[in-house]
Amino acid sequence: xxxxxxxxxxxxxxxxxxxxxxxxxxxxxxxxxxxxxxxxxxxxxxxxxxxxxxxxxxxxxxxxxxxxxx
Amino acid sequence: xxxxxxxxxxxxxxxxxxxxxxxxxxxxxxxxxxxxxxxxxxxxxxxxxxxxxxxxxxxxxxxxxxxxxxxxxxxxxxxxxxxxxxxxxxxxxxxxxxxxxxxxxxxxxxxxxxxxxxxxxxxxxxxxxxxxxxxxxxxxxxxxxxxxxxxxxx
Numbered sequence: 001x002x003x004x005x006x007x008x009x010x011x012x013x014x015x016x017x018x019x020x021x022x023x024x025x026x027x028x029x030x031x032x033x034x035x036x037x038x039x040x041x042x043x044x045x046x047x048x049x050x051x052x053x054x055x056x057x058x059x060x061x062x063x064x065x066x067x068x069x070x
Numbered sequence: 071x072x073x074x075x076x077x078x079x080x081x082x083x084x085x086x087x088x089x090x091x092x093x094x095x096x097x098x099x100x101x102x103x104x105x106x107x108x109x110x111x112x113x114x115x116x117x118x119x120x121x122x123x124x125x126x127x128x129x130x131x132x133x134x135x136x137x138x139x140x141x142x143x144x145x146x147x148x149x150x151x152x153x154x155x156x157x158x159x160x161x162x163x164x165x166x167x168x169x170x171x172x173x174x175x176x177x178x179x180x181x182x183x184x185x186x187x188x189x190x191x192x193x194x195x196x197x198x199x200x201x202x203x204x205x206x207x208x209x210x211x212x213x214x215x216x217x218x219x220x221x222x223x224x
Binding site: 001002003004005006007009010012013014016019020021022023024025026027028029030031033034035037038039041042043044045047048051054058066067068069070 | 076081082085088089092124125126140141162163164165167168169170171172173174181183184185186190192194199201202204205206207208209210211212213214215218
């Protein structure tokens with residue numbers, strides 16, 4: 001997951017690197033996702049999460065296209 | 071994340087690995103882990119590989135060295151995160167925000183943009199994101215069903 005100045009820069013990077021053009025979003029969206037995704041990460045009883053839980057987290061920040069489903 | 075072969079001891083080792091990252095910005099060696107738990111180096115090595123198989127951590131291929139334990143990277147990357155007096159490497163843009171989220175702390179972040187190799191700065195202050203002044207977008211190249219089980223490529 002990489003950082004770019006603009007959608008045009010993403011297009012340029014994908015053309016240069018050969019990486020597929022996926023989806024992009026604001027840093028604000030990823031901060032909201034990061035807070036939910038990583039909040040329990042250092043706890044002793046964190047053993048990961050199911051794909052259903054992951055999909056629910058993505059959807060909670062507005063990431064609900066097929067790109068964000070298993 | 072699939073729990074293929076991890077035991078209760080393995081999850082205790084995982085916890086130690088993450089606490090070591092939090093305190094130092096780097097992963098413990100199998101020797102350090104063996105000393106922490108009073109076990110043999112072989113037992114620590116086995117635990118690292120159990121956790122790798124479970125995708126709880128990721129080892130550098132053909133080694134016993136931790137490559138990453140998300141959101142922390144054990145190798146230098148384009149994402150440098152400063153929090154609580156410790157300097158961390160994040161695996162990617164998402165993980166650069168994941169580190170303050172996991173630490174429950176504020177952070178100052180320096181990221182190198184891949185296209186022009188210029189550095190942008192952003193921060194979490196009082197729990198609020200202060201994005202780069204220039205404006206940025208975060209790009210996920212692959213859909214989640216591809217990278218979720220193989221985080222080493224994200």
